[in-house]
Amino acid sequence: MADIVEGRVRLEPATLDQLDAYFRDPDQLAEALRSPLPEGWPSDVNAFLWVANALQRAPEAAARWMYWAIEAETGRLIGDGGLRSEKPGVLDVSYELAEEFRGRGLGAPLVDALCRIGFEDPAITRIEAHTRVDDEASPSTLLRAGFERVGVIEPLDPEVGRPAVEWVRRRG
Numbered sequence: 001m002a003d004i005v006e007g008r009v010r011l012e013p014a015t016l017d018q019l020d021a022y023f024r025d026p027d028q029l030a031e032a033l034r035s036p037l038p039e040g041w042p043s044d045v046n047a048f049l050w051v052a053n054a055l056q057r058a059p060e061a062a063a064r065w066m067y068w069a070i071e072a073e074t075g076r077l078i079g080d081g082g083l084r085s086e087k088p089g090v091l092d093v094s095y096e097l098a099e100e101f102r103g104r105g106l107g108a109p110l111v112d113a114l115c116r117i118g119f120e121d122p123a124i125t126r127i128e129a130h131t132r133v134d135d136e137a138s139p140s141t142l143l144r145a146g147f148e149r150v151g152v153i154e155p156l157d158p159e160v161g162r163p164a165v166e167w168v169r170r171r172g
Contacts, residue, residue, distance in 0.1 A: 007109040008073060011117070014066035014080070016055040019048055033068060035077040038098030042080065047094070051082065064091070064117060069110045071101070081110055083118045089125045091118045102137060108144035115145065119171055129167040142167045 012033075021028035030037045042048060051066045064083040071078050081095030093114050097107050111129075118127050129147060131138040139149070147167040155161025 007112075008071060009078070009106055009109040009113055010070040010072045011067035011081070011110075011113050012070060014051065014068055014082075016052060016059065018068075019052040019055070019066075022048060023052070030077075033070075033077050035070065035075060037077060038079070038100055041077075041098035042096060047080075047082075067114065067117075069095070069097070069106075071106065078106055079110065081114050083114055083127070089123055091124055091127045093118070093127050093129050107137075107141035111141060111145035111147075115169055125171050127169045129169075130164040131167065133163050133165055135165075139165070139167075145169065 018029055018032050021032055026037055047066070054065055064085075066080060066082040068077055069079040069081055070076065077098075078101040079095065079097040081093065083091045083093055085091050093111060095107070095110055095114065097110065115127050118124050129138075129142055130153070131142070133152065143149075147169045150166040150168050152163050153166050154163050
C-alpha cells in the first residue's frame with residue numbers, strides 16, 4: 001500500500017517487522033523509519049501489541065490497522081494512528097501524536113488522512129472516534145477533521161470503564 005499524504009502529514013503502513021523491531025529494541029524501529037522516536041511515545045504500547053498479534057493472525061487484513069504518522073516536511077515520526085472495524089459499515093479511528101508535536105496543527109491532517117483511507121472502502125458509511133470526557137485537545141482536532149459530536153456514552157460496566165464522548169464522520 002502506498003503512503004498517504006494529507007497536507008503536512010504522511011502516513012506509512014506499519015508492518016509486523018517494524019513492530020517486532022520496536023519490541024526488540026525501539027532504536028531498531030527508529031532506524032527502520034529513518035527518524036528518532038519521540039520522547040515518551042507511545043504512551044501505551046498495548047495498541048502495538050494488539051496490532052502485532054492481529055498481523056500475525058491475518059496479515060492480509062493489515063491495510064487499515066496501523067500507520068506511522070510522519071511530518072512530511074522533516075521526515076520525523078510524530079505519532080501513529082489506525083482504523084478498526086467492530087460493526088459492519090463502521091470504522092473506529094484512533095491516533096496519538098507525541099507530546100512534542102501537539103498543538104502544531106498536525107492532528108487534524110492525521111485524522112483526515114486516516115478517514116480518507118477508511119472511506120476508500122465503499123462499504124464504510126461512517127467513522128467513529130471516542131474521547132475521554134475530560135480530553136481538552138481531541139475535540140478541536142476531530143472537529144477540524146470533519147467529525148461531529150454525537151454525545152456521551154456510558155460504559156457497559158461502570159466498574160471497568162468510564163464514560164466517553166462519541167464523535168462521527170459520515171461519508172460524503
